[in-house]
Amino acid sequence: MTQNAQDRSIDPATRIMLKQAEKEGIETAWDRYEKQQPQCSFGQLGICCRNCNMGPCRIDPFGEGADKGVCGATADIIVARNLLRTIAAGAAAHSDHARDAVLTFKKMSEGKAGSYCIKDEAKLIALASEYGIPVEDRSREEIASELARALLEEFGKQEGPIRFTQRAPEARLKLWAELGIEPRGIDREIVECMHRTHMGVDNDATHILLHGLRTSLSDGWGGSMIATDVQDVLFGTPEPKKTTVNLGVLTRDKVNVIVHGHEPILSEMIVEAAEAPELLALAKEKGAEGINVAGICCTGNETLMRHGTPIAGTFLQQELAVITGAVEAMVVDVQCVMPALGALTGCYHTKFISTSPKADFPGTVRMEFHEENACETAKEIVRTAVENFPNRDPGKVRIPEEKQECMVGFSVEAILKALGGTPAPLIDAITGGAVKGIGAVVGCNNVKVKHNYGHVNLVKELIKNNVLVVTTGCNAIACAEAGLLMPEAAAQAGDGLKGICEALGIPPVLHMGSCVDISRILVLASAVAKTLGVDISDLPAAGAAPEWMSEKAVSIGAYVVSSGVYTVLGTVPQVLGSAAVAGLLTEGLNGVVGASFAVEPDPFKAADLMLAHIEEKRKALGLEP
Ligand code: BF8
Ligand code: SF4
Secondary structure (H helix, E strand, C coil): CCCCHHHHECCHHHHHHHHHHHHHCCCCHHHHHHHCCCCCHHHHHCCEECCCCCCCEECCCCCCCCCCCCCCCCHHHHHHHHHHHHHHHHHHHHHHHHHHHHHHHHHHHCCCCCCCCCCCHHHHHHHHHHCCCCCCCCCHHHHHHHHHHHHHHHHHCCCCCCHHHHHCCHHHHHHHHHHCCCCCCHHHHHHHHHHHCCCCCCCCHHHHHHHHHHHHHHHHHHHHHHHHHHHHHHHCCCCCEEEEECHHHCCCCCEEEEEECCCHHHHHHHHHHCCCHHHHHHHHHCCCCCEEEEEEHHHHHHHHHHHCCCEEECHHHHHHHHHCCCCCEEEECCCCCCCCHHHHHHCCCCEEEECCCCCCCCCCEECCCCHHHHHHHHHHHHHHHHHHHHHCCHHHCCCCCCCEEEEECCCHHHHHHHCCCCCHHHHHHHHHCCCCEEEEECCCCCCCCCECHHHHHHHHHHHHCCEEEEEEHHHHHHHHHCCCCCHHHHHHCCHHHHHHHHHHCCCCEEEEECHHHHHHHHHHHHHHHHHHCCCHHHCCEEEEECCCCCHHHHHHHHHHHHCCCCEEECCCCCCCCCHHHHHHHHHHCHHHHCCCEEECCCHHHHHHHHHHHHHHHHHHCCCCC
16 A cells, blocks of 8 residues: 555655655655565565575575575574674775775875865874874874874774774773674774675674674774764864754755765865855856755764754655755765665756765766865866756745754763763763663664654653653754754753753753764763763663664664663564574673663654663662662
8 A cells, every 4th residue: 555645754844745756756765665565575584695606595484495595504694694794884884984084184184185174183182192193292284194094004903902992991891802802903804794704604693793793893983983083183073053954954045955975075075165255156146045055864964063054854855855846966975875866866957966986876977076176076066056056947846844943063072061071960960860861862764664753752752751862863863853952852851851951051862973973972971981980781871773774774783782782773674584693682692792682663662671771770770760
């Protein structure tokens, strides 16, 4: 049965645009999802293998047909191997993003990266000190150059753990060492995933999964953390600011440029280029009032956090933005960009501009982006958008009015500043019981869940029960769209949390950034645990990804759990074909890393699970319920 807009999203702007799509006969991800029904059960259970050409093999889940692949691989082996490859892909995506940020940083230090510069000197010095790099009597560029080399070495390091793992509490470090899962070089762990999953290598599900944890840690405490910190040095560490979100940020009278993807290296320059006087003059000449840059997905989160650039939507709103008929250019780099945008932009005047040397899509205009001439390329991209403005068909323009104000920019530094310089007031609030604990809610949209339903309802339940929520990625955008990122949203929180938010002037849901910025959450959790003198797994804290879809989310889930945080998934991972693997993930890991996964599609029940976990941890710490 075909779903209507009401069934597909809780967000009014999204519903309006879904109706518009239907009216215009335009297909979206939701329609394609329906055409995929029924989805392959072998795939859903994770019991098909294509790892060699004796296959593809599949295991009969009912125990009647084949119980092994041609090579003898059982369901347990196949599910574990598939999961390991998924983690490898997710860790690779975050870490390759980090690599590019470090390479830009390195070129900048050598004076070869055009107009990129150091925006946060204090963070540069702090990072250099962490790496034992001398800073006295040296230029910023000299320090940056040595730091860039040290960071690059983290990718290929053959032995010993990567540096940022030292940020974890001692007990956690000791546990990782005992388990043999301290992450070595990021590239090394990912390559080893591919090696182990080749036909005839690692064929013990537990052994395979332990390497999955190790690889994910090289993402969380490596690739993602490096990306966050280097980007802060280059583009500035986010501070609280207000801006607006949702499709209503697109404007009728201005040139609309959407930046979509993940890497701020490009979007930072586009934001700057959109303010160039010659381009603003050109926009006027073409009949526009100005140039409006808006984000989608995490590149949007990056510019939102640092510049307050508005966001037009979450992952599932990318097609809808084009359907407004008001987007002059959809500029993309890497990750979470639907190839469907090619055919879709072809139905409108929108230019679909791909910029990464690594990523192209059908129907794009290629405008490859390199640091040396970043500023010029950004201007060329914006010029292309401006020149496209007269091609906009006013008859096709349908921009929903809905947009929502939000407060964003809560880096760890900003949170500590809001708390008066130390985590002590937050810890007092937690130990005193005004705040019951911390909920980290993150991740994507997924057509399998009504758009934003899981995100918004879970977060509302948590704050209602005095759990302070930290958020990143598409969850953060969903919360912003629902008004939960405003200090006024404290009215929806329980009395204790409400009091704290009002005293500090902060929202009950803190936007900490893009998905690589989940590393900020790790650093915050670590700081709280260290102050309390406990491990992360002892904290009254829980994580959730209510609508996750991407391989990156699997790597994130794995490193968050490996770091000691119980995590509830809202969509079912493709592992149920192996009771052993599913059992390990949901139970067994408790005895290994002191945390595990749960799967609960109902956001209200997911909140109950998180609240019960937080209660349990409070009790163990001897805190009032
Ligand atoms: O890295 S939350 S849909 S945009 S993968 Fe993608 Fe998922 Fe959104 Fe950010 Ni993260
Ligand atoms: Fe089949 Fe084994 Fe080859 Fe996988 S590795 S395709 S299970 S024979």
